[in-house]
Amino acid sequence: MKCTVVGMWGGFPKKNEPTSGYLVEKNGFSILLDAGSGVAAHVQNYIDLNNLHHIFLTHYHYDHSVDIGSFLFGRMISTQLGKVDKTLNFYGPDDKGVKDQVNKVKNSTFHPYGRDSTFKIGPFSITFHKNAHSVETYAMRVTDDEGHVLVYTADTSYRKSLVRFAEDADVLISECSLYAGEDGEKMGHMNAEEVGGLAAKAGVKRLILSHLPHYGNLDDLAASAKAAGGENVSLAKAGMVIEV
Ligand SMILES: [Zn+2]
Ligand SMILES: [Zn+2]
Structure with a gap:
């Protein structure tokens, strides 16, 4: 499968660089992981909105979900114009507000999920892992029909259960919101040492650092993750294509 980083900043977008959004594609099927600020605009560099029918939301913080409205209005208007007749499916933690927002737009459907859910799309x-974050949040494990595995942590503090969830992944896209020595547990995020340790213990083949902070020298994140045992570490960049 191919994963394109649409955006990867934590909290708020940079100029022309969105917050979280990852487009995963194979054999003409596409799923989008998260719909943060700027993702609806920038994902169109890689796919026509009328060909994107599945959006998975890890949680409802703005930097992961604020573009729900843009995708809904896009589908509503394109449906009115007769350009698309397929349903736009949103998958997210159960939430009445989001469910009502999605379901009231024609041609859009909300599917709640939990830790035991599995979805098959093409x-x-x-599958999902319940994270430790300030609101209900899930990591996602995407396996393709050849057994290739992409794991995306979304936002979370370090938990041992993440090691099992990410085990043997070909690619781990991990949040890395904090520098080594900063307190991830308190913030509901992980620092670079924790992320490197997670990747090493899980035996992942390639580690991509994402949900990056707006301060400091980002290269220090990669250096700390490597020092903590991470293999094949790189920083996510808007537009980056990852072959999984
Ligand atoms: Zn976030
Ligand atoms: Zn969050």
Whole structure:
């Protein structure tokens, strides 16, 4: 499968660089992981909105979900114009507000999920891990029909259970909101040492650092993750294509 980083900043977008959004594609099927600020605009560099029918939301913080409205209005207007007749499916933690927001727009449907859910979409199978964050949040494990595995942590403090969830992944896209020595547990996020340790213990083949902070020298994140045992570490960049 191919994963394109649409955006990867934590909290708020940079100029022309959105917050979280990852487009995963194989054999003509596409799923989007998260819909943060700027993702609806920038994902169109890679796919026509009328060909994107599945959006998975890890949680409802703005930097992961604020573009729900843009995708809904896009589908509503394109439906009115007769450009698309397929349903736009949103998958997210159960939430009445989001469910009502999505379901009231024609041609859009909300599917709640929990820790035991599995979805199969074309070649993809998607499973979930309940994170430690300030609101209900899930990591996602995407396995394709050839057994290739992409794991996306979304936002979370370090938990041992993440090691099992990310085990043997070909690619781990991990949040890395904090520098080594900063307190991830208190913030509901992980620092670079924790992320490197997670990748090492899980035996992942490639580690991509995402949900990056707006301060400091980002290269220090990669150096700390490597020092903590991470293999093949790189920083996510808007537009980056990852072959999984
Ligand atoms: Zn976030
Ligand atoms: Zn968050």
